[in-house]
Amino acid sequence: LDPETFARESRAVISFLAGYYRDVEKFPVQPEAMPGGLGALLHDTPPENGEQMDVILEEVWRHIVPALTHWQSPKFFGYFQANASTAGFAGEMLCTGLNIVPFTRAASPAATELESIVMDWMGKLVGLPDRFLFSDGGGGVLHGSTCEAVVCTLAAARDRALSRLGHEGITRLVVYASDQSHSTFQKGARLVGVPRSNFRVISTTAASGYGLTADSVREAVEADVASELVPLYLCATVGTTGLGAVDPVRDLGELARNHGMWLHVDAAYAGSALICPEFQHHIDGAELADSVSMNPHKWFLTNMDCCCLWVASPAALTSALSTDPEYLNNVTEESAAGAGVVDYKDWQIALSRPFRAMKLWVVLRRYGGAGMRAYVRRHVEMARWFEQALEADGRFEVVAPTRFSLVTFRLRPRRDGDDDAVDGLNRRLLVAVNASGRAFMTHFVVDGKFVIRMAVGGAMTEMRHVQDTWELVRDKAEEVGAVLK
Numbered sequence: 001l002d003p004e005t006f007a008r009e010s011r012a013v014i015s016f017l018a019g020y021y022r023d024v025e026k027f028p029v030q031p032e033a034m035p036g037g038l039g040a041l042l043h044d045t046p047p048e049n050g051e052q053m054d055v056i057l058e059e060v061w062r063h064i065v066p067a068l069t070h071w072q073s074p075k076f077f078g079y080f081q082a083n084a085s086t087a088g089f090a091g092e093m094l095c096t097g098l099n100i101v102p103f104t105r106a107a108s109p110a111a112t113e114l115e116s117i118v119m120d121w122m123g124k125l126v127g128l129p130d131r132f133l134f135s136d137g138g139g140g141v142l143h144g145s146t147c148e149a150v151v152c153t154l155a156a157a158r159d160r161a162l163s164r165l166g167h168e169g170i171t172r173l174v175v176y177a178s179d180q181s182h183s184t185f186q187k188g189a190r191l192v193g194v195p196r197s198n199f200r201v202i203s204t205t206a207a208s209g210y211g212l213t214a215d216s217v218r219e220a221v222e223a224d225v226a227s228e229l230v231p232l233y234l235c236a237t238v239g240t241t242g243l244g245a246v247d248p249v250r251d252l253g254e255l256a257r258n259h260g261m262w263l264h265v266d267a268a269y270a271g272s273a274l275i276c277p278e279f280q281h282h283i284d285g286a287e288l289a290d291s292v293s294m295n296p297h298k299w300f301l302t303n304m305d306c307c308c309l310w311v312a313s314p315a316a317l318t319s320a321l322s323t324d325p326e327y328l329n330n331v332t333e334e335s336a337a338g339a340g341v342v343d344y345k346d347w348q349i350a351l352s353r354p355f356r357a358m359k360l361w362v363v364l365r366r367y368g369g370a371g372m373r374a375y376v377r378r379h380v381e382m383a384r385w386f387e388q389a390l391e392a393d394g395r396f397e398v399v400a401p402t403r404f405s406l407v408t409f410r411l412r413p414r415r416d417g418d419d420d421a422v423d424g425l426n427r428r429l430l431v432a433v434n435a436s437g438r439a440f441m442t443h444f445v446v447d448g449k450f451v452i453r454m455a456v457g458g459a460m461t462e463m464r465h466v467q468d469t470w471e472l473v474r475d476k477a478e479e480v481g482a483v484l485k
């Protein structure tokens with residue numbers, strides 16, 4: 001690595017990206033890209049001799065950018081947003097530029113300590129009970145994704161239960177989630193050896209805003225206990241993927257405690273809103289949970305990837321995930337003592353890991369709590385505006401309460417029995433909106449109904465983009481024949 005070349009080429013990349021952000025609003029949010037299209041444009045084999053950076057960037061601009069879905073477009077409202085920001089990028093540059101590998105404290109003391117500090121900062125910001133903070137015996141770690149974090153908590157819960165039941169007990173362990181919980185819980189349960197038949201998907205209804213009720217979980221748990229199965233793990237979601245629904249954390253926490261279950265609170269998306277006091281009631285009862293997670297890489301101005309996982313008992317996690325290869329042992333006296341030293345390799349699946357703490361720390365330093373709260377509130381306000389526009393129009397129904405910045409809606413049937421025809425209309429509406437290139441949304445299906453999701457939360461999204469998108473939805477509804485008024 002030659003520092004002069006490094007500086008020159010990095011400047012070229014930054015200027016390329018600044019140009020991209022200047023223009024990103026002009027691109028169709030979703031490209032019309034035929035499968036295999038890129039293969040036809042690029043060479044079959046890598047170059048034998050290195051090429052100049054400007055040639056490479058030119059090719060990125062000409063061949064790759066036009067076939068990207070522009071997640072950073074202010075008119076991207078699909079899935080959940082993946083925020084990029086100046087501070088997120090600066091933090092990522094520092095992380096990538098320093099390129100250290102803090103798997104143990106000895107492998108990079110400041111990186112490990114910064115991660116623990118940042119996790120306590122974030123825990124305080126989202127209003128977590130003290131038991132999740134290092135300062136109070138708990139602690140946190142930065143993972144790449146909620147999916148990885150969930151597998152780790154499932155492994156910890158499994159080992160805690162099996163230390164009581166013996167290894168043969170694994171066939172009796174049961175995991176509970178709702179029909180709105182993220183699919184990662186099912187995958188994670190499989191990965192840690194819970195039999196497929198022992199994963200309970202508990203139904204939710206419109207009456208509870210698609211949140212779980214403690215009664216429905218209790219019924220399932222009691223039936224399992226009567227069959228000599230062992231309740232292991234319960235997932236409560238604050239802000240579900242499809243509809244933004246919220247499970248009652250306190251009620252589920254009490255139930256989990258009564259049955260010795262591990263309670264995980266998944267706030268992957270809505271965790272960012274929890275920094276505002278007006279949203280913190282959604283995690284009332286979190287002191288009853290064993291673990292909590294949220295993704296700053298969604299709605300917290302932190303470039304991919306970054307997931308916060310907090311546990312009340314770090315020992316439960318590390319006893320499931322620790323390894324002790326000789327080559328990682330520290331020969332200095334300080335860490336030979338071991339006690340109290342955080343080795344993050346024992347809090348995750350992989351050994352190697354990036355310096356994510358740097359990125360989140362830079363974001364927190366640059367924007368501060370007040371800046372982040374204002375950011376979240378702006379999106380919530382835009383989402384409410386969109387929801388009100390839908391309601392005032394009369395042709396649309398809002399499917400689940402808009403608790404954060406996700407609006408779920410559909411053209412409503414005019415008469416009972418119109419559901420199939422209306423589903424077809426809603427599909428055509430979504431296709432027409434996305435084909436226009438002026439906005440991008442995704443869908444969900446609940447109670448057999450096709451629902452359109454408008455997830456507001458892009459770092460460059462302003463009210464004018466939301467207003468323009470409303471006009472687009474209205475026009476396309478006319479176009480697809482929604483004369484259901």
Ligand code: PLP
Nearest residue numbers: 145146147182239240241268269
């Ligand atoms: N949980 C919820 C509620 C989510 O919305 C998502 C992703 O959208 C996930 C988990 C998965 O997150 P990740 O992609 O970080 O694994």
